[in-house]
Amino acid sequence: MGLLLGGRKATGAGAKAREEKARRTSKARNSAKRQLDYIGYDAMYKNGIAQVEEGLFSQTVEFSDISYQSARRDAQENIFSVLSSLYNYFNADTSVQLSIANTPIPADVIGSKRFFRHVADVDDGLVDEYNRILNDKLREGVSNLERHRHLTYMVGADDVDAATPKLARIRADVCQTLARIRCDARPVDGEERLRAMDSIVRPKKRFEFSWDKLSQFRGLRTKNLIAPNLMDFAPEGRADCFESDGVFGSVLAIRDFGSMLEDYYLANIIDLPIPLVVTLHIQPIAQSDALAMVKRQLDWMDKEIIDEQMAAVKKGYDYSILPPELRYSKEEAEELLDFLRNKNERLFVYTGLVYTYADSLEELDRQVEQVVSVAQGNSLGIVGLDYRQKHALNSMLPLGRNHVNVSRHLTTGQIAMQMPFASQELNQEGGGYYGQSKQSGNLVICNRKRLASPMGFVCGKPGSGKSFSVKREILNTVLAFP
Structure with a gap:
């Protein structure tokens, strides 16, 4: 099925006022001078609910890996069907963010991890020897990365009390849906969400957050404990990367797809043995709005066809011969209309981002080249976000809010085909x-x-x-x- 291009976000009528207010808040946040004002949320609660902006609340669910690439064909089709039903579950007033993070194991842990502890009736020398052998094996790891998968959903509500039942209902339905493919899912509490954000804005720094610290100092907020000391969004005059506490990072955007989407495209990027985060922002479009939009495009194409035929008659050409681009575009639009009407497909505004970081600009450039090379080999077009790294970094945080205006329209099947499951780690x-x-x-x-x-x-x-x-x-x- 062809891809329908687009860059304008469509929302339900009830969310337009909230969207306009959120746009103003996002603009003020991304132009902030202080790191505390820049980080993209207002409050974080112990139960894991975050107030992203006034009237917008989000929650995150972490889900486990499953064997997809090595599964039988019928099992793969079942996983695809379950993910499709999961994305179709969300309505137009909900924003969804899928994040897959490859986080390096801290250097001080590699080689000194205690796999087994001393116990009674077991020789301590045996325990120490086994721990030494396993630490030697741990050093041999090609990547030494921990992989985390998060699904974040954001809803509108007047306050946190009104948002809690909405988020709880979505959480229960999401966990129940993922359980159908034997994928364990659990809600993430506030400290774990802060740890995930800390690993993005302060990569390679030790996470030392504690709720007790907030009560020791008056006016201290959760942002104070995860905000970097220094952020430079033009290191050495470059516009395609940034520096955060001595670590250089870059956010890239998935702009183009091949004529056919394959289920291993995203997995090949996730399997790269480098620290990175892949984020997919998915904004559902109301079915009535999606149908009206496709019909408008078809009407415009019919007008273009009539104009082409009239011009061909005046010039004495065969009016049945149409420009290939116009002919293919109409076929794609008609196919999309059929999918929306008859095949339980929905339309989404999609933004795909890839974030990687390194200790130096030279190493960062090599990692970016790896990502771009693997993407090109899988018919994916990945581009840098020059002068937009500040917006892009905020969009990587597992908060459910997209600040990058680089998007396109994809159907349910096209999004579900981008499998978040790569090589399973145990x-x-x-x-x-x-x-x-x-x-x-x-x-x-x-x-x-x-x-x-x-x-x-x-x-x-x-x-x-x-x-x-x-x-x-x-x-x-x-x-x-x-």
């Missing part, structure tokens, strides 16, 4: 060591108590290590659950 709390991922080199730590069925068997040819595998399983169990 790093479960309280689990045992089972090897290393072939793709990333990261450790595979699995807690079998969390599996649907913790039972299993070991098979292999003679000498392949079956007995050693079972002994390692016994040792994992003894150390984790003495």
Whole structure:
């Protein structure tokens, strides 16, 4: 199906006044001189609800990875169907943001992580030796990244008390929908949301937030504990990047797609062994507004066709021959109208952003080249956001608010095709060591108590290590659950 281009946001009639007010607030925020005024929210509550702007509240759900790329065809179709129903669930008064973040494991943790603790009746030397072996394996990781997936939704309400039941209803429906594909989802509390924002505005800095600190000093806000000391949006005179506390970052925009969208396009970018954040802003359009917009485009195309035919008759040409671009555009619009009317598709305003950061401008340029190269190999056009890095960085925060005016219209299927699931990493709390991922080199730590069925068997040819595998399983169990 063809892509319908567009850059103007369509909203419901009840949200237009709020949209105009939000536009003024966004303009004032992005022109702020202080970092505290720049960070794109007004208040953060312990339960995870954020007041983004006056009358706008958002909440974030974190969901786990699932095996998609290696799943059978019918399982992939089921995942695609569930994601389509998830996006169709949101109405025109709700903004949705999907974020996938590759966050580096802190350097002081690599090589010194304590996988198992000293317990009674177990030799301390054995525990220390096993921890040393696993830390050596941890250093071998190609990326040493932790991956987090967040779905943020924003609604309009007069105050936080009115927003709470709305957000709770959406949260329950989202978690229930994702559970249909065995994807664990849970709401993120206020401290975890602040940690996610801190890793974006202050990458590679230690997160030291505590709610107790707010009560010790009068007038202290959550922004004070995550705001960087220095932000420069023109480092060395460049307009395509920024500097935040000594770390250089750049936000890129997904502008073009190929003629056909594939489900591995986004996964190939997410699988890059570099620190990055991929964010998709999705604004649903009311079905009646979407149909009216497509019909207006068809009417305009019919007028253009009539004008072309009349000009061809006057010049003595065959009036049935139309310019290829006009002919293809009408076919795409007619196909889109059919999808909206008969195939349970909806129309969304879509903005795709990719953010990466590094310790130097040279390293940042190499990472940007990696992202652009992988995107071009997958028929994706990614461009820099010159002179718009300030707006773009705010749009990367998991708050549900888009400040970048680079968008296009996509249907439900085209958005659901951009799978947030890449190579699955297993790093479960309280689990045992089972090897290393072939793709990333990261450790595979699995807690079998969390599996649907913790039972299993070991098979292999003679000498392949079956007995050693079972002994390692016994040792994992003894150390984790003495």
